[in-house]
Amino acid sequence: MGLTKYPIGQLVEPLNIKCGIPKCDWVSGVNIYKRFMPSRNIGTDTSNYLIVPSGAFAFNLMHVGRDGKIPVAINDTDSDIVVSSAYFVFRVINESVLLKEYLYIQMTSPEFDRYVAYCTDASVRDGLDWIRFCEIEINLPPLPIQQKFVAVYNAMLANQQAYENGLNDLKLTCDAYVERLRHEMPQEAIGQYIQQSDERNGLGLGVEQVRGLAVSKAMIETKANMAGVSLSRYKIVPPNYIAYVPDTSRRGDKISLGFNNTDKTFLVSSISTVFGTNMNKLLPEYLMLFFTRSEFDRYARFHSWGSARETFNWDDMCEVKIPIPDINVQRSIVNIYNAYIDRSDINERLKAQIKDLCPILIKGALQEGLSN
Numbered sequence: 001m002g003l004t005k006y007p008i009g010q011l012v013e014p015l016n017i018k019c020g021i022p023k024c025d026w027v028s029g030v031n032i033y034k035r036f037m038p039s040r041n042i043g044t045d046t047s048n049y050l051i052v053p054s055g056a057f058a059f060n061l062m063h064v065g066r067d068g069k070i071p072v073a074i075n076d077t078d079s080d081i082v083v084s085s086a087y088f089v090f091r092v093i094n095e096s097v098l099l100k101e102y103l104y105i106q107m108t109s110p111e112f113d114r115y116v117a118y119c120t121d122a123s124v125r126d127g128l129d130w131i132r133f134c135e136i137e138i139n140l141p142p143l144p145i146q147q148k149f150v151a152v153y154n155a156m157l158a159n160q161q162a163y164e165n166g167l168n169d170l171k172l173t174c175d176a177y178v179e180r181l182r183h184e185m186p187q188e189a190i191g192q193y194i195q196q197s198d199e200r201n202g203l204g205l206g207v208e209q210v211r212g213l214a215v216s217k218a219m220i221e222t223k224a225n226m227a228g229v230s231l232s233r234y235k236i237v238p239p240n241y242i243a244y245v246p247d248t249s250r251r252g253d254k255i256s257l258g259f260n261n262t263d264k265t266f267l268v269s270s271i272s273t274v275f276g277t278n279m280n281k282l283l284p285e286y287l288m289l290f291f292t293r294s295e296f297d298r299y300a301r302f303h304s305w306g307s308a309r310e311t312f313n314w315d316d317m318c319e320v321k322i323p324i325p326d327i328n329v330q331r332s333i334v335n336i337y338n339a340y341i342d343r344s345d346i347n348e349r350l351k352a353q354i355k356d357l358c359p360i361l362i363k364g365a366l367q368e369g370l371s372n
Contacts, residue, residue, distance in 0.1 A: 003141055003369045009134025011098045015056060015089040019049040019082050027082050030058065030071040033351055034108050036081055043084070052081040055100055056091040061128045064120050069113035070128070074104045088130055102146040102365075105153055106138060109359040141369025149365045156357065160350040167347055170340045177333050178289055181323040191318025193282040197274045199236045201267055210234065211258065211266045213245050217292045219258035219266060234267040235274050240284050242291075243274045244317075248301050249310040255300040259288045273314055286330040289337055290322050 024046040029039035036058075043049075052058045052075045059072035075081050083089070092100040106112055119136060120128045140146070207226045211219040219237075237243050237260045244257040260266055268274065277284045290296055299320070304310035324330075 002372065003139040003366060005137050005139050006098075007134060008136050008138060011093060011103070012057075012090045012134075013093050014130065015050070015053070015091060017051040017053070017089070019046055019051055021049075021082075022047050024049060024082050027084065028052075029083065030060065030073045030087075032069075032071075033355065034071065034073050034104075036073045036075070039084070041084070046082070048085045049082050050085055050087060050089045052083055052089050053091070054078055054080070056089055057100075057104070058083045058087045058089050060087050061130065061133065062086065064116055064128045068117050070107065070116045072104075072107050074100060088133075096143065098140060099143070099146045099150055101150040101153065102140075103138075105150070105358050106362055108355060109362055111359055111362075139366060139369075141365045142372065145365050145368050145372070148368075149361045153354070153357070153361055156354050160347070160354060163343075163350060164347050167340065167343050170336065170343065174289070174333065174336045174340055177336070178293075181325060185323035185325060187321035188324045189318060190282065190287065190320050190322060190324075193278045193324070194275050194287075194318065195278070196314055197236070197238075197241065197276060199274075200270075201231050201234045201236060203236065203265070205231065205234075205236070205265065205267050207231070209265065209267050211237070211268055213243055213256040213258045213268060213272060215254035215256050217257050217259070217288070219243070219260060219268075231267060233270045235270055235272055237266045237268055237274050238276070239263050239265065240279070241274055241276045242284055242288070243268045243272045244312075245269075245272055246311040246313050247271070247309050248304045248312050249306065253301050254297045255312060257291055259284060259291075261285070273317070275317075280327065282324055283327065283330045283334055285334040285337065287322070289333065290320075296320075 022045050025042070027039045027042050027046060027049060028036040029041070031037045036052075050058070054075050054077060057072060057074050058081070059070055061070075064070050092098055092103060116128055116133070116136065119132055207222075210222045210224075210226060210231065212222045212224070214220050235243070239260055239262060242257065242259050244255060248255050258268075277287060300312045300316075301310075303316045303319075304312045305316075
């Protein structure tokens with residue numbers, strides 16, 4: 001039977017279903033994993049936002065060449081999804097020729113990303129228009145072969161999603177425990193349980209130990225150009241210590257903060273504040289549970305002071321109040337949270353494995369199609 005080449009435009013059709021709700025608060029975007037995610041960039045009027053029905057696709061054709069990939073996702077739920085009017089929404093016309101899941105697998109492969117980036121208009125935005133997208137040709141194997149490889153993909157995806165659902169339950173348990181403590185115990189200022197550290201790099205630590213502090217509340221490898229930069233004034237962050245950037249005015253209403261949960265010693269910029277906790281009274285991991293909550297970001301921004309730059313200084317940090325139960329209770333909550341973090345890492349690896357599997361599935365389907 002072999003392979004059949006089709007322009008994508010013969011296989012799909014655009015959809016233009018308006019949301020019609022002026023203040024829709026469940027708008028989604030597409031992330032780097034080519035999945036839908038809640039969007040924070042919601043306009044004042046969402047009436048012209050677009051509905052993505054079950055089984056349909058949404059993608060943004062701007063910046064495809066610049067980013068080197070096409071942000072596309074398929075609505076694999078039973079409910080409608082709402083996206084910005086900057087997105088294009090489309091669906092497969094005839095699934096007797098092309099399975100929508102097979103098209104999604106193909107569009108998530110690195111080879112497809114590279115090709116659509118090559119097809120961009122080389123403008124300032126380096127985008128791809130709908131007409132050019134429809135002209136892109138793909139080779140399709142017969143439907144039974146598509147079904148075979150889609151079944152493999154769906155089985156792996158079902159396993160990952162089942163694992164993720166269990167992960168959400170674990171996070172909910174941890175959050176519920178913390179909420180119960182907030183309502184049942186008095187709040188105490190953490191200042192009596194934390195100590196600031198101003199130790200500079202006297203250990204001769206190098207660039208490989210330098211870390212940045214992210215608004216996601218993590219220590220990350222620095223993105224700064226460290227060529228020729230002296231590290232003598234950088235602050236040391238020993239294991240179990242926390243560091244944060246006092247300036248909160250230019251970080252999207254969030255505070256940049258990280259916890260050294262390794263057995264290594266790191267360095268952070270001298271503008272950062274570094275501190276440890278009294279481990280007999282307050283576990284740093286327990287404290288981080290509160291630092292990672294959106295409530296803490298709002299609190300830090302509200303209590304930041306300044307003009308051109310607003311800062312959440314050390315005195316402000318010391319005034320933060322949280323429930324501080326017995327150390328054994330803290331340890332129990334931390335154990336649940338650590339299990340959640342470990343399983344979150346596993347879940348991300350599962351997602352990466354599924355993504356890496358896509359080009360293998362496409363290659364196998366094409367080879368099998370050619371041999372028939």
